[in-house]
Amino acid sequence: MPSTGVDGAAPSSTPFDTAITGTVSPGRIGTPAPSQRIRFVPTEVVLPGGADAPVLPAGTVNGQLQVPSGAQRVGWWDGGAEAGDPFGSIVLAGHVDTKTEGLGFFARLRKAEPGEYVVLRAAGRSATYRIVSKMSVPKDALATRSGAFDQTGDHRLVLITCTGAYDAKNGGYEENLVVTATAVGLAK
Structure with missing residues (x-):
C-alpha cells in the first residue's frame, strides 16, 4: 500500500523525490516574488x-x-x-x-x-x-x-x-x- 500523508493525502514531494523520480510536484515549484526595490541610474x-x-x-x-x-x-x-x-x-x-x-x-x-x-x-x-x-x-x-x-x-x-x-x-x-x-x- 502506498504511504499517505496527513488525512490520507499523498505526501508532498521533497528534493529526494525529485532525485529518485525525476519529477517535481507542482506544490514544490516556487517563483520568486518581484523585487520591491526599484533602482535606476538617473538620465x-x-x-x-x-x-x-x-x-x-x-x-x-x-x-x-x-x-x-x-x-x-x-x-x-x-x-x-x-x-x-x-x-x-x-x-x-x-x-x-x-x-x-x-x-x-x-x-x-x-x-x-x-x-x-x-x-x-x-x-x-x-x-x-x-x-x-x-x-x-x-x-x-x-x-x-x-x-x-x-x-x-x-x-x-x-x-x-x-x-x-x-x-x-x-x-x-x-x-x-x-x-x-x-x-x-x-x-x-
Whole structure:
C-alpha cells in the first residue's frame, strides 16, 4: 500500500523525490516574488519649477568629480548610489555658469528652497526627493566636511554646483552649494 500523508493525502514531494523520480510536484515549484526595490541610474533631473536637464555618468580623476561639459548638462557621480538604493548618496553635479554658454542649469539651485521637490527619471521610472537643506562649503572642504559623497548613511540626493565669489586668478568659484534632499517616492 502506498504511504499517505496527513488525512490520507499523498505526501508532498521533497528534493529526494525529485532525485529518485525525476519529477517535481507542482506544490514544490516556487517563483520568486518581484523585487520591491526599484533602482535606476538617473538620465534626467527635474528641478523645482519644472526645468529639466539630461544627466550623464561622471567619474572622478585624481579625486575630482568630472562634471560634464555643457552648461545645461548634469553629471551623476558613478561612485555613488542609484535612485532607490536603501542607503548612500546619489550625487549630481552641474555648472552654475560657463564663460562661453552663460548661466548653467544648476544656477536654479540658488533659488531652490527646503520643502520643494526634485525628480529623477530614467526609462519610464521616476524618484521624487524633497529638499531638506542648502549650505555653502569651501571648495577644498566639499569632500571632507559636507558629507556629500557619504555612502554609508541614509539614502538621499545631493545636488552640487559652484557658488560664492568668483576667483578669476584661479579660474573658479571659492565655494560649492550643496543641496540635500530625501526620498519621498518611487514609481515604476
